[in-house]
Amino acid sequence: MPESINLLREFDDTIINKLQESYAKKTKIDDLKGITISHEPFTHCVIQNLVSDPSFVSELNSEIQSKLKYHKKNNDLYQFHQTQDLGKNKSKYLSKFRDQFLYGQFLEFLKKITNINLSSTKIDVTSSKYEFSDYLLCHDDNINQDQHGRRIAFIYYLVPEDWCEDGSDGGNLDLFRVNEHFEPVQIVKSLIPRRNSLAFFEVSDSSFHQVAEILSKNKTRLSINGWFHGPVNPKAKKKTEILSGLNSYESVEPDIFFEWITERYLKPINQTGIQMKFSSSSEIKLDKIFHFNISVNKQIHILYD
């Protein structure tokens, strides 16, 4: 195994400057040493042939498929398999990819191109596996955060070499245009995953995307993906959606709140656990959160009063 893995071939300053300029001025770059930057529907970048050593790519591919544990994720918004956060995983190739590449060369590259002061201590990393009929419906990756949060989403693809270029295997990363209310309205770009390529984009209130359903019955869409963190872009702060006529939670009297919520959710220790789980997996299921004796009518009355 090589001592260090190289992000692409070496980049000289002329290339870095061109990429920086394209990112800042929203001009298009089409295949500059395998790198493409486009701004429709939102700024995104694809780097082909990311890791220069092909044997590293196949070792990494076999290692994650044989050593990592994938858990089924399934609800009405998605269906695929994913590992836990791999921040502390010690597998040989994966840890090299994470520590030398993501926390090293690639972080420096991203900071220069995007001009964002990305954190050098917090990168979320997981691996995802999509098989026949799996999908991930439209979402923006943008979760409410105060000071620090997800800034750059990245996906490194380890699909088989023969993943169809015409889209017939499915699994495109579809990008949506938003309307004036920042609602996703239409797919205007579809990125076909390619082995050893990496896509990244800035997380914002308009970065809506989805993984289209996998159509291939025998190919696996494997990836290493996650988020680089940094100071939250104030412009990307999500507006809290309050349905018209629906009271905001601040207007619910404390007494009513305590009457509703079951005791276990009021214990600080449980709240800390919930917060940690939610921060790491961005989702949580809270069983029996309301007392049974609170009637549906009463709930509706309080909400819509």
Ligand SMILES: O=C(O)CCC(=O)C(=O)O
């Ligand atoms: O795999 C991809 O192309 C995108 C994955 C994604 O959007 C996510 O995991 O949030």
Ligand SMILES: [Fe+2]
């Ligand atoms: Fe996403």
